[in-house]
Each structure stands twice: as C-alpha cells, then as structure tokens.
Amino acid sequence: xxxxxxxxxxKKRVKIHPHTVTAKYATQTPYSPxxxxxxxxxxxxxxxxxxxxxxxDFGSFLEETSDRKQLTESRRWPLTLFGSRDxxxxxxxxxxxxxxxxxxxxxxxxxxxxGRGVGEQLASFGEASVSASRxxxxxxLAAALAHGCxxxxxxxxxxxxxxxxxxxxxxxxxxxLLSVAVPLHRGENPFGPEGYRLRLLCYGIAYSLxxxxxxxxxxxxxxxxxxxxxxxxxxxxxxxxxxxxxxxxLGLADGITIAAGLCGLGLVLLPTVDENNSDSPTDxxxxxxxxxxxxxxxxxxxxxxxxxxxxxxxxxxVGVGTALFTVSWTGCLLAPASLxxxxxxxxxxxxxxxWGLVLGLVACSIAAFLGMTHALTRLHPALVSASQxxxxxxxxxxxxxIQLLAPTASEVVGNVMVILSVGWLVAMKxxxxxxxxxxxxxEYEEILDSPIK
Numbered sequence: 001x002x003x004x005x006x007x008x009x010x011k012k013r014v015k016i017h018p019h020t021v022t023a024k025y026a027t028q029t030p031y032s033p034x035x036x037x038x039x040x041x042x043x044x045x046x047x048x049x050x051x052x053x054x055x056x057d058f059g060s061f062l063e064e065t066s067d068r069k070q071l072t073e074s075r076r077w078p079l080t081l082f083g084s085r086d087x088x089x090x091x092x093x094x095x096x097x098x099x100x101x102x103x104x105x106x107x108x109x110x111x112x113x114x115g116r117g118v119g120e121q122l123a124s125f126g127e128a129s130v131s132a133s134r135x136x137x138x139x140x141l142a143a144a145l146a147h148g149c150x151x152x153x154x155x156x157x158x159x160x161x162x163x164x165x166x167x168x169x170x171x172x173x174x175x176x177l178l179s180v181a182v183p184l185h186r187g188e189n190p191f192g193p194e195g196y197r198l199r200l201l202c203y204g205i206a207y208s209l210x211x212x213x214x215x216x217x218x219x220x221x222x223x224x225x226x227x228x229x230x231x232x233x234x235x236x237x238x239x240x241x242x243x244x245x246x247x248x249x250l251g252l253a254d255g256i257t258i259a260a261g262l263c264g265l266g267l268v269l270l271p272t273v274d275e276n277n278s279d280s281p282t283d284x285x286x287x288x289x290x291x292x293x294x295x296x297x298x299x300x301x302x303x304x305x306x307x308x309x310x311x312x313x314x315x316x317x318v319g320v321g322t323a324l325f326t327v328s329w330t331g332c333l334l335a336p337a338s339l340x341x342x343x344x345x346x347x348x349x350x351x352x353x354x355w356g357l358v359l360g361l362v363a364c365s366i367a368a369f370l371g372m373t374h375a376l377t378r379l380h381p382a383l384v385s386a387s388q389x390x391x392x393x394x395x396x397x398x399x400x401x402i403q404l405l406a407p408t409a410s411e412v413v414g415n416v417m418v419i420l421s422v423g424w425l426v427a428m429k430x431x432x433x434x435x436x437x438x439x440x441x442x443e444y445e446e447i448l449d450s451p452i453k
Contacts, residue, residue: 133378133429133430134430136374136375136378136379137375137426137429137430139370139371139374139375140371140375140379140384140387140388141387141390141426142367143367143368143369143371143372143375143387143388144368144371144387144388144389144390144391144394144422145390145391145394146365146367146368146371147364147368147388147391147394147395148390148391148392148393148394148395148397148398149360149364149394149398150364150365150368150391151223151227151391152395152398152399152402153357153360153361153364154168154215154218154223154361155223155399156357156402157354157357157358157361158218161347161349161350161353161354161357162347163347163349163354163358164219164339164344164345164346164347165215165216165218165219165344166212166215166216166335166338166339166342166344167339167344167346167347168215168358168361169211169212169215169331169335170331170335170336170339171358171361171362172331172358172361172362172365173208173327173328173329173331173332173335174328174332175359175362176324176325176327176328176331176362176365176366177328177332179321179324179328179366180325182319182320182321182322182324182325183319183321183325186319186321188319188322189322190322190325191322191326192317192318192322192326193317193318196314196317196318199310199314200314200318200322200323200326201326201330202310203307203310203311203314203323203326204323204327204329204330205330205334206303206304206306206307206310207303207304207307207326207327207330207331208327208331208333208334208335209300209303209334210230210300210301210302210303210304210307211300211331212300212331212334212335212338213296213297213299213300213303214226214227214230214296214297214300214304215338216296216338216342217229217230217293217294217296217297217300218293219293219342219344220289220290220292220293220296221290221293221294221297223395224268224392224395224396225269225293225294225297226293226296226297227391227395228265228268228269228392229269229294229297229298229301230297230298230300230301230304231265231301231385231388231389231391231392232262232265232266232269232301233297233298233300233301233302233305234300234301234304234305234308234385235258235261235262235382235385235386235389236262236301237301237302237305238304238305238308238309238381238382238384238385239255239258239380239381239382240305241305241306241309241381242309242380242381242382245309245313246309246312246313248312248380248381250380250382250383253428254380254382254383254425254428257386257421257425257428258382258383258386258421258425260417260420260421261386261389261417261418261421261422261425263414263417264389264413264414264415264416264417264418264421265389265392265414265418266414267410267411267414267417268392268410268411268414268415268418269414270408270410270414304385305381305385308372308376308381308384308385309381311373311376312376312381315376315377316377320370320374323373324366324369324370324373327369368388372384372388375387383425386421386422386425387422387425387426389418389421389422390418390419390422392415392418393415393416393418393419396411396415
C-alpha cells in the first residue's frame with residue numbers, strides 16, 4: 001500500500017503494514033530542505049488525506065497474511081528444521097506485492113469513495129473467513145466420525161471374522177494404492193515434486209509406522225485403551241513438535257480447550273473398580289504384554305505427530321492424493337514387516353460379509369485421511385488431532401449400540417468432556433469474534449493516526 005503526497009518537487013511514497021511504517025522520498029534531483037519548509041504527512045482532515053491507504057487495502061493485507069502468520073507473528077528463529085526460509089521468501093514477496101505498484105493509489109481512492117465504514121468492512125472480512133472455514137471443520141468432523149466407525153469395524157473384524165489388525169492394515173494399504181490415479185490425472189509425479197521427495201518419504205514412513213504401532217497394540221490391550229492413548233499422545237506431541245519444528249503456537253483459548261479434551265481422554269483411561277480391587281496376583285506375562293501394548297500406543301502417537309507436522313510443512317507442495325499414495329505404498333512395505341516381526345497369524349476374509357466389512361473399513365480410512373489432510377493445509381496440527389478426539393465417544397456409542405455394554409462413570413464423564421471441548425473449539429473458530437474485529441480496527445486506526453509516518 002502506498003500513499004503519495006506532493007511536497008514541492010518531491011514525491012513521498014509511504015508503505016504501511018501492521019508492524020512498520022516506512023517512507024521513501026523519490027526526486028528527480030537531489031532533495032535539499034529549504035529554510036522554513038517542513039515535510040508533512042497528511043493527517044485526518046488535511047488536504048491530501050484521501051490519498052492515504054484505505055481500510056480495504058489494509059484488511060485484505062491482513063486477510064492474506066494472517067492465515068499463515070497469525071501463529072508466528074512473534075520472534076522467529078533464524079533456522080528451522082522444515083525449511084521456513086522458503087516460507088519467509090513467499091511472505092516477503094507477498095509484502096512487496098501488497099506494498100508496491102502505483103495502481104494501489106486508485107484502489108485506495110475507490111475504497112474511500114465506497115463510503116463503507118470500518119466496522120462493516122471488518123464484518124465482511126469475518127463472514128468470508130467463517131465461510132471458508134466451514135468446509136474445513138465439516139471435513140474434520142466427518143473424519144472423526146469415520147475414525148469412530150473405523151475403530152468399531154476393526155473390532156468386529158477381529159471378534160467375528162478372526163481378521164488380524166495388521167492384516168486389515170495391509171489390505172487397506174493395498175486397495176489405497178489406486179489413489180495413484182489422482183496425481184497421474186493431474187500430471188504430477190506420484191512420488192512428489194523434485195526437491196521434496198525425501199521429506200515426503202519421511203512423512204509416509206512416519207504415518208505408516210504410526211498405523212503399524214497402533215494396530216499392533218490392539219493385540220495386547222483393548223481397542224478403547226489403545227485408541228485413547230494414541231489420540232492423547234498425538235494431540236499433546238503435535239502441539240509440542242509444531243512449536244519446536246515449525247514455530248507455530250497455539251492461542252490461549254485453543255490451548256485451554258485442548259487441555260480440557262486431554263483431561264477427558266485421561267478420564268476414559270482410568271481403570272475400572274474391578275481392576276483396582278482385584279486381589280489376585282498379577283501374572284508377569286500379562287503385565288508385560290499390557291505394558292508393551294501401552295508403549296506401542298504412545299509410540300504410535302509420536303509417529304503420528306511427526307507425520308502431521310511433516311505434512312504441515314509440505315502443504316503447499318504436495319497434494320492430498322499424492323500424500324495418500326505415499327502412505328499407501330509405505331504401508332504396503334511396513335505392514336508385512338510388522339506381521340513377520342510380531343508373528344501374527346495370516347488370515348483371509350471368507351464370505352461376502354467379511355469382504356464387505358473390509359471394504360467399509362477402507363472407505364472409512366480414506367474418508368478420515370482426506371478430512372484430516374485437507375484440514376492440515378489451514379489449521380494447526382494440534383487442532384486437527386484434538387478434533388479427532390471425537391472418535392472416542394463415537395466409537396463408544398456405536399459399540400454400545402452393538403453389544404449393549406454399559407460404560408463406566410469415568411468413561412461417560414470423559415467422553416462428555418471430549419464432546420464439549422471439540423464443540424467449543426468448533427464454535428470458537430466458526431462464530432464471528434467481536435474482539436478480533438475490534439483489535440484489527442484499533443491496529444488500522446492507530447497506524448493512520450500515528451504522527452510517525
């Protein structure tokens with residue numbers, strides 16, 4: 001954004017953005033101040049004030065940059081693991097494009113002539129942001145529902161058709177190889193763009209290792225405990241890793257909401273009264289099997305957090321179809337290795353119901369992956385993982401409808417806390433915030449009214 005004001009033979013070019021205000025003087029001849037003549041930038045009410053940048057330009061600048069920079073406006077480290085230098089270059093180019101060009105003067109005057117107030121423009125910006133976010137959050141909620149169905153289908157396949165969890169993972173990975181048609185249809189390399197293939201490979205390996213650990217843990221502990229531990233570790237570690245590797249910070253309200261959801265997951269993991277009051281001696285083999293299962297679930301959370309942060313750094317270079325194909329072919333390699341390592345028996349679906357269950361499991365996994373991966377292009381990894389905590393109460397309700405097993409009091413309270421935290425998180429993101437609009441308005445008016453130009 002630029003504002004010009006003629007001072008004799010000199011032309012003053014001013015660039016304004018949220019943090020700094022710079023002024024450059026351009027003259028055809030070297031400028032020398034004359035006695036009694038003082039430079040002056042037009043203030044509200046002065047002649048030439050209409051040349052000042054309009055709020056529409058400032059608001060569009062905020063809307064263009066705040067989506068990617070709202071979490072990283074504070075101190076930036078000089079070097080990060082996932083290449084923030086390229087991102088800084090992109091942002092600097094956008095700043096130059098927003099600040100340069102004589103055509104912005106005409107846009108500023110047109111905006112001034114439109115007569116719309118600052119509050120109305122802020123409201124329009126908020127409505128546009130909400131409408132753009134609705135699809136993302138709708139996809140996340142659908143992904144959470146698909147994850148809940150996936151948990152129940154995996155449990156049914158193991159109990160009624162004797163299909164091992166790792167075999168189901170291998171079957172879904174093989175069927176998902178058909179996703180290679182998406183990047184090929186778009187004329188893209190299915191193994192990623194040049195210069196980013198190693199990072200894409202690391203993302204695929206981390207994601208597949210997470211699934212292998214999570215599905216392997218189902219052999220040693222209950223599906224409810226495995227899923228809850230996996231989700232709790234993923235959410236907590238993704239917030240930490242996003243801060244350390246990408247310098248993306250959570251807001252205070254987001255952090256409190258996510259912490260409440262994690263407390264709810266912790267209540268779901270509380271042991272039952274029968275387990276606490278059991279007087280029978282603990283079998284060492286059963287104890288270490290359980291400990292190994294819990295460790296696998298926590299390790300699955302670590303790998304998934306790394307995968308979410310990894311794709312967050314590749315969001316502008318790698319499409320969702322390419323990411324799905326990468327996860328599929330790495331899963332085809334790691335799932336058989338896990339089968340051989342744990343010596344899980346090989347089983348094959350027999351009959352139409354078993355194959356229908358496998359296909360339903362694949363459909364749910366694809367839907368969950370697409371919803372999560374699309375959301376990673378716009379949202380913090382911890383927010384994406386926290387929204388998927390809704391899979392735990394969904395799985396509980398579905399399992400209750402199938403087997404009519406009453407949950408414990410701690411499970412009910414924990415699931416209610418998870419539902420409330422996710423609902424509050426969605427409401428905060430979708431409902432218009434008056435405080436945010438007021439802060440943007442104060443920033444804009446402070447810049448315009450500042451005597452230091």
